[in-house]
Amino acid sequence: MAKMIDVAKLAGVSVATVSRVLAGSGKVSKNTKEKVERAMKELNYKPNKLARNLRKLESKTIVVVIPDISNPFFTDVIRGIQQVAQQHDYYVLLGDTGNDVKAELDFIDLIKERAADGVILVTARTSPEKILEIAQEVPLVVACEYIKGAHLSMVTIDNVSSSQKVVDHLVSLGHRRIGFISGPLNVIISRDRLKGYVSGLKKHGLEQDSSLIQEGDFTISSGFESANRLLDLAEPPTAVFASNDEMAIGTIKAIKNRGFQVPGDIAVVGFDDIQIATVIEPALTTVSQPKFEIGRCTMEILLELIQNPSTRQEHVVLPEHLVIRESCGYPLVR
Amino acid sequence: MAKMIDVAKLAGVSVATVSRVLAGSGKVSKNTKEKVERAMKELNYKPNKLARNLRKLESKTIVVVIPDISNPFFTDVIRGIQQVAQQHDYYVLLGDTGNDVKAELDFIDLIKERAADGVILVTARTSPEKILEIAQEVPLVVACEYIKGAHLSMVTIDNVSSSQKVVDHLVSLGHRRIGFISGPLNVIISRDRLKGYVSGLKKHGLEQDSSLIQEGDFTISSGFESANRLLDLAEPPTAVFASNDEMAIGTIKAIKNRGFQVPGDIAVVGFDDIQIATVIEPALTTVSQPKFEIGRCTMEILLELIQNPSTRQEHVVLPEHLVIRESCGYPLVR
DNA sequence: TAAATTTTTGTAATCGATTACATTAAGGAG
DNA sequence: CTCCTTAATGTAATCGATTACAAAAATTTA
Numbered sequence: 001m002a003k004m005i006d007v008a009k010l011a012g013v014s015v016a017t018v019s020r021v022l023a024g025s026g027k028v029s030k031n032t033k034e035k036v037e038r039a040m041k042e043l044n045y046k047p048n049k050l051a052r053n054l055r056k057l058e059s060k061t062i063v064v065v066i067p068d069i070s071n072p073f074f075t076d077v078i079r080g081i082q083q084v085a086q087q088h089d090y091y092v093l094l095g096d097t098g099n100d101v102k103a104e105l106d107f108i109d110l111i112k113e114r115a116a117d118g119v120i121l122v123t124a125r126t127s128p129e130k131i132l133e134i135a136q137e138v139p140l141v142v143a144c145e146y147i148k149g150a151h152l153s154m155v156t157i158d159n160v161s162s163s164q165k166v167v168d169h170l171v172s173l174g175h176r177r178i179g180f181i182s183g184p185l186n187v188i189i190s191r192d193r194l195k196g197y198v199s200g201l202k203k204h205g206l207e208q209d210s211s212l213i214q215e216g217d218f219t220i221s222s223g224f225e226s227a228n229r230l231l232d233l234a235e236p237p238t239a240v241f242a243s244n245d246e247m248a249i250g251t252i253k254a255i256k257n258r259g260f261q262v263p264g265d266i267a268v269v270g271f272d273d274i275q276i277a278t279v280i281e282p283a284l285t286t287v288s289q290p291k292f293e294i295g296r297c298t299m300e301i302l303l304e305l306i307q308n309p310s311t312r313q314e315h316v317v318l319p320e321h322l323v324i325r326e327s328c329g330y331p332l333v334r
Numbered sequence: 335m336a337k338m339i340d341v342a343k344l345a346g347v348s349v350a351t352v353s354r355v356l357a358g359s360g361k362v363s364k365n366t367k368e369k370v371e372r373a374m375k376e377l378n379y380k381p382n383k384l385a386r387n388l389r390k391l392e393s394k395t396i397v398v399v400i401p402d403i404s405n406p407f408f409t410d411v412i413r414g415i416q417q418v419a420q421q422h423d424y425y426v427l428l429g430d431t432g433n434d435v436k437a438e439l440d441f442i443d444l445i446k447e448r449a450a451d452g453v454i455l456v457t458a459r460t461s462p463e464k465i466l467e468i469a470q471e472v473p474l475v476v477a478c479e480y481i482k483g484a485h486l487s488m489v490t491i492d493n494v495s496s497s498q499k500v501v502d503h504l505v506s507l508g509h510r511r512i513g514f515i516s517g518p519l520n521v522i523i524s525r526d527r528l529k530g531y532v533s534g535l536k537k538h539g540l541e542q543d544s545s546l547i548q549e550g551d552f553t554i555s556s557g558f559e560s561a562n563r564l565l566d567l568a569e570p571p572t573a574v575f576a577s578n579d580e581m582a583i584g585t586i587k588a589i590k591n592r593g594f595q596v597p598g599d600i601a602v603v604g605f606d607d608i609q610i611a612t613v614i615e616p617a618l619t620t621v622s623q624p625k626f627e628i629g630r631c632t633m634e635i636l637l638e639l640i641q642n643p644s645t646r647q648e649h650v651v652l653p654e655h656l657v658i659r660e661s662c663g664y665p666l667v668r
Numbered sequence: 669t670a671a672a673t674t675t676t677t678g679t680a681a682t683c684g685a686t687t688a689c690a691t692t693a694a695g696g697a698g
Numbered sequence: 699c700t701c702c703t704t705a706a707t708g709t710a711a712t713c714g715a716t717t718a719c720a721a722a723a724a725t726t727t728a
């Protein structure tokens with residue numbers, strides 16, 4: 001494999017000149033530039049990035065830490081990240097933690113080892129304090145999760161108000177007894193969505209009934225089980241709002257399983273708008289997160305932070321919207 | 335950020351000794367080893383991987399080139415890759431090409447630039463000749479796609495015989511007029527699955543009717559359209575075998591759309607066994623690929639190839655199996 | 669034409685580890 | 699007690715680029 005010195009010799013110049021041609025830093029005469037380029041082509045020269053990285057003390061790589069890559073929600077975010085990264089000649093290292101806190105911290109450590117220039121945490125299992133501490137030292141942006149009061153760059157939607165909008169919608173359809181299936185309550189977004197549900201009820205003067213609130217864990221099966229508990233109530237809800245689409249699907253399965261109709265007997269709403277939401281029957285009414293845009297935006301902020309670590313942290317709240325499909329009794333729109 | 339020389343000074347030894355402690359290469363007295371370790375801890379020292387990589391001329395990174403990360407089929411393969419990579423202290427760079435050949439080649443170039451030690455192509459858009467040529471020069475393994483007669487490491491299932499099994503199953507249920515929706519026929523696996531379908535028909539003495547074969551492109555909508563063409567036939571099929579699950583879902587939608595029942599009027603079979611297959615109604619009978627295992631196996635072969643580039647190329651064929659669910663009229667098994 | 673300025677090119681230090689080779693210390697044999 | 703072997707440690711070259719600084723060449727100005 002040819003190196004720079006080989007190119008230099010063949011072109012009859014010094015390595016510095018070759019490096020300048022490579023960097024495109026104008027200070028080379030047209031003539032020698034051509035000579036060098038010819039030599040590079042002849043030797044099929046590719047610059048060694050390991051050497052460049054060491055000299056420049058950067059890796060041109062960022063790590064995306066995600067709990068589980070096979071979750072379709074995350075892959076759209078990753079695509080957004082990847083797109084911006086590619087535009088700026090950055091590589092994306094995959095940090096699939098399998099929901100393990102230790103793995104999460106290990107991936108973050110890559111930065112201290114200079115194997116990466118920055119991290120994106122797409123949700124975090126590590127404690128807020130710890131993350132805050134880390135963010136002081138390395139370029140870090142959190143996507144999809146809001147850590148309250150933290151001096152930290154974050155890109156999210158407003159989980160509280162969007163949940164409230166769901167309640168608005170259900171109430172406007174005449175529902176007064178609305179069940180809620182939350183995510184794990186140790187996760188912040190779960191609590192925020194619950195908060196929005198509760199404040200939505202209050203806003204419409206509906207009384208809050210704790211038996212209508214069930215805790216799931218974002219899986220289809222937990223949605224199924226939580227929905228069953230709601231259906232077992234003496235007075236079951238006429239609508240169920242699940243904190244993500246998977247649980248909404250579990251809910252639909254549970255309802256159908258009892259011989260009821262969706263939306264005829266019970267309306268269902270989800271959250272996230274993953275692809276399955278359009279495929280399931282009835283197609284799911286759900287809060288659509290701008291996943292791709294979240295990824296893009298997060299990466300842009302990270303790039304800024306890498307270039308200028310003293311950039312003021314910012315919390316970007318992107319707009320979401322409620323996509324009305326069939327599962328609440330509206331005609332299919334799309 | 336402390337470097338090795340700082341640790342050396344603090345411990346009162348030379349950098350060589352520190353390096354030896356780090357490498358765990360026995361030649362250090364217990365006493366100095368402890369001194370050095372104390373110093374490392376005190377300075378919170380992390381070795382600079384950029385420097386190590388340059389010196390060792392390796393990046394400890396591999397690239398996974400995939401057409402589209404938001405396709406759930408690929409993410410399971412990636413998880414398998416990632417697991418093995420992690421076990422061997424390798425990082426996984428994400429090469430999402432968005433189905434662009436140029437991007438594919440660019441990611442492969444990362445190896446020549448020493449930014450990666452090997453590549454995994456999870457399917458390939460580049461021409462077989464080109465891939466073969468590249469594989470001579472760099473450690474490369476192809477997953478999920480079989481390139482005929484090539485001296486190339488590959489990990490796949492047997493697409494021909496598994497498709498034939500699907501026909502076997504449908505015939506055993508009494509179907510004699512079986513429609514087939516292929517993937518794009520410029521892709522090898524599409525042709526293999528078609529081949530299996532055709533030989534399956536032959537095996538059971540069924541005549542081949544070209545109007546029963548429709549070409550799709552692996553998307554839900556192409557499945558929908560292809561199925562409609564089949565339903566428009568004077569004598570429509572009683573069963574449809576789609577070359578992947580997405581197209582099978584499109585097929586189910588098309589059938590229901592005309593007021594027919596699945597499996598009552600028409601049976602449907604898919605291929606791949608992605609998560610949606612279990613969620614759709616009726617749950618899809620489909621060929622289950624060992625996606626995670628494909629990933630694991632591919633990565634293991636790549637590691638071998640990196641360590642010893644002259645390793646003989648091998649083609650591993652992993653076992654798949656037909657998962658019988660509801661879409662062909664069998665009771666739900668799972 | 670000589671001096672001043674600008675442009676182009678080259679020399680060598682540098683990034684931070686690893687490791688071949690040299691050196692010193694320690695232990696064992698005679 | 700000396701010589702030899704082995705273990706422990708240190709010195710300095712090395713990986714392949716980038717870049718500060720120096721030097722040479724070309725151009726402009728007077």
